[in-house]
Amino acid sequence: MSDVRVIIQRDSERDERVVTTGTTAADLFPGERTVVAARVDGELRDLAYVLGEGETVEPVEISSEDGLNILRHSTAHVMAQAVQEIFPEAKLGIGPPVKDGFYYDFDVEKPFTPEDLKAVEKKMQEIQKRGQRFSRRVVSEDDARAELADEPYKLELIGLKGGSTSEDGSAVEVGGNELTIYDNLDAKTGELCWKDLCRGPHLPTTRLIPAFKLMRNAAAYWRGSEKNPMLQRIYGTAWPSKDELKAHLDFLAEAEKRDHRKLGNELDLFSFPEEVGPGLAVFHPKGGIIRRAMEDYSRRRHEEEGYEFVYSPHTTKGALFQKSGHLDWYADGMYPPMQLDEGVDYYLKPMNCPMHNLIFDARGRSYRELPLRLFEFGTVYRYEKSGVVHGLTRSRGFTQDDAHIYCTKEQMAEELDKTLTFVLNLLRDYGLDDFYLELSTKDEKKFVGSDEVWEEATATLRQVAEKQGLPLVPDPGGAAFYGPKISVQARDAIGRTWQMSTVQLDFNLPERFDLSYTAADGSRQRPVMIHRALFGSIERFFAVLLEHYAGAMPPWLAPVQAVGIPVGDAHVPYLKEFAAEARRKGLRVDVDASSDRMQKKIRNHQKQKTPFMVIVGDDDMNAGTVSFRHRDGSQENGIPKDEAIAKLLDIVERRVQV
Incomplete structure (x- = not known):
């Protein structure tokens, strides 16, 4: 037998080895159970792949990003096999890995029930224990059509050949010009148990699926289009160990408790009335207090930093968005036009920046005015499909804390x-x-401006980001067409990452609007424009904070900062006098004068996550004091009234979390 030369790459180490013809990737890593696939010359391959001359082979660990995707995609195949064993009439859609899990779409007569999912999961466990082998084979288009003649959705994918994407952007199983089918083979006899059109790679056997769980099912349009049939999608999750699965499920349980939609209802903060429409929230009084406190503090800090407040209307003539380029670049995200003023199109604004440019251009500007920082709490409207609307974090109408800064290139x-x-x-x-920062750079297929300007702007942003001493993650091609940006990524109390503020450079709008200022030498110069949204949107930031604090907002943001709890009815007037004095000092203090017993009042306000309860009985009333009960149940007794109010004021003004 002849030999072939291969290179084994592990991180920065390279090991050149001569092996016999027919050696597979699996043969290079004997006994390494955590290796589930290989990357050969940059391409992911099954461990059964036969190595060729001069190829570079990297092991893929199950805990790596690629390994997790392979694990989850293999588990999706096991789930699809289980579904078809239980429901033989089910037709197959697609089944890609997604963040933390996988899904598979099925065309079935009736939606799956929770009992169906339990049965499918049990069948999956049986298949996993059988140790079926995943086996890849290349097929012609005619053979693929013949083998999958009973699977209409697979036939459609075969017709595409070049591949397609699902509604969340995940690639489907067909890609490139080569068609492949994966067979699930019986471990003992080699007989075919199930098969699917798929580009792989997969685990060697189902026994290497350590831990999985089915999560839920939902309806989903085939290939994400409302014009296509509605399928049933089952979501699941899979992990390299049972401990990791348990940790993930515990995390999901905690995240569910913190879900801002759930908390918004429980704490009476906001709602989404059906009469208003999806993605359009109304804030209730308590939610309005939190929102106002957020905005008031932001407004004060912006004024201290030299920002000037402006206001602009919610709608404008379409010509403005034609000028800005939004009708060319962003029309799909805008609401349809309204026909007003003898056929003139008006649009709800998706952005505030075009109107801020009009404010800049309303009169001549001098270099002495720069940098000019314009700020607006501007409500904008974006058309999101109902399937992606998600509470306050993905809305159709929301208020941006939007700033646009006009400065010289030197500034x-x-x-x-x-x-x-x-x-x-x-x-x-x-x-x-x-925090960590993300630097989004030019999309080579979609940009305006010269390469030189982009290079200078990107280098400047990189230097600015590095000065903060935070991790900087590249986002190649992620910039908007008009310039690079820095995104602030923030982790919350349970480790989830949220994109928060963005700082963007723009070479497009100053040019489109022909903005200029008079320089020191009398010449007309083009300003540099910086877009900056700190919260992103008030609504989304509200949701992030609500989940970060699990509803227990710090006192300075809490709708009720303290509530008076009388031991008996005789103590109500004393507490009302205390609350009135506290309100005169700017505190938000209520008194619970309901007929409920004291212990029930305490439980009620614990559920409402009120920071402080001010409890008064005979001893306190006689001594001119109050008792503080904290969120954690601890209590301070006998605090003089004036001292108690001063303490509350200090905690609120210092924005302390309790």
Whole structure:
């Protein structure tokens, strides 16, 4: 037998080895059970792949990103096999891995029930224990059509050949010009148990699926289009160990408790009335207090930093968005036009920036006015499909804390540095302090401006980001068409990452709007434009904080900062006098004068996550004092009334979390 030369790559180490012809990737890693696939010359391959001359082979560990995707995609195949064993009439859609799990779509007569999912999961466990082998084979288009003649959705994918994507962007199983089928083979006899059109790779056997669980089912349009049939989608999750699965399920349980939609209902903060429409929230009084407190503090800090407040209407003539380019680049995200003024199209605004440009251009500007920082709490409207609307975090109408900064090119670096520092410090004031930064660079297929300008702007943003001393993650091609950006990514109390503030450079709009200022030498110069949204949107930031604090907002943001709890009815007037004095000092203090017993009142306000309860009985009333009960159940007794109010004021003003 002849030999072939291969290179084994592990991190930075390279090991050149001569092996016999027919050696597979699995043969290079004997006994390494955590290796589930290989990357050969940059392409993911099954461990059964036969190695060729000069190929570079990297092991793929099950706990790596690629390994997890392979594990989850293999588990999706096991789930699809289980479904068809229980429901033989089920037709197969697609089954890709997604973040933390997988799904598979099925065309079935009736939606799956919770009992169906339990049966499918039990059948999956049986298949997993059988140790079926995943076996890849290349097929012609005619053979694929013949083998999958009873699977209409697979036949459609065969017709596409070049591949397609699902509604969440996941690639489907067909890709490139080669068609492949994966067979699930009996471990002992080699007989075919099940098969699917798929590009792989997969685990060697089903026994290497350590831990999985089915989560839920939902309806989903075939290939994400409302014009296509509605299928039933089953979601699941799979992990390299039972401990990791348990940790993930515990995390999901905690996340569910913190879900802002659930908390918004329980704490009476906001709602989404059916009469208004999806993605359009109304804030209730308590939610309105939190929102106003957020906005008031932000407004004060912006004024201290030299921002000037502006206001703009919610709708405008379509010509403005034609000029800005939004009708060319962003029309799908805008609501349809309204026909007003003898056929003139008006649009609900998706962005505030075009109107801020009009404010800049309303009169001549001098270099002495720059940098000019315009700020607006501007409500915008974006058409999101109902399937992606998600509470306050993905809405159709929301208010941006939108700023646009106009400066000279010489001021650009300093202004960016000031802006990013201001953004991070303000986020810290709201209680977020675990950050990393993301630098989004030019999409080579979609950009305006010269390469030289992009290179200078990107280098400037990189230097500004690095000065913060935070991790900087590249996002190649992630910039908008008009310039690079820095995104602040914040981790919440349970480790989830949220994209918060963005700082973007724009070479497009100043050019489109022909913006200029008079320079010191009398010449007309083009300003640099910086877009900056700190919260992103008030609504989304509200949701992030609500989940971060699990509804227990810090006292300075809490709708009720303290509630008076009388031991008996005789103590109500005393507490009302205390509350009135506290309100005169700017505190939000109520008194619970209901007929409920004291212990029930305490339980009620614990559920409402009120920061402090001010309890008064005979001893306190006689001594001119109150007792403080904290969220954790601890209590301070006998605090003089004036001292108690001063203490509350201090906690609120210092924005302390309790």
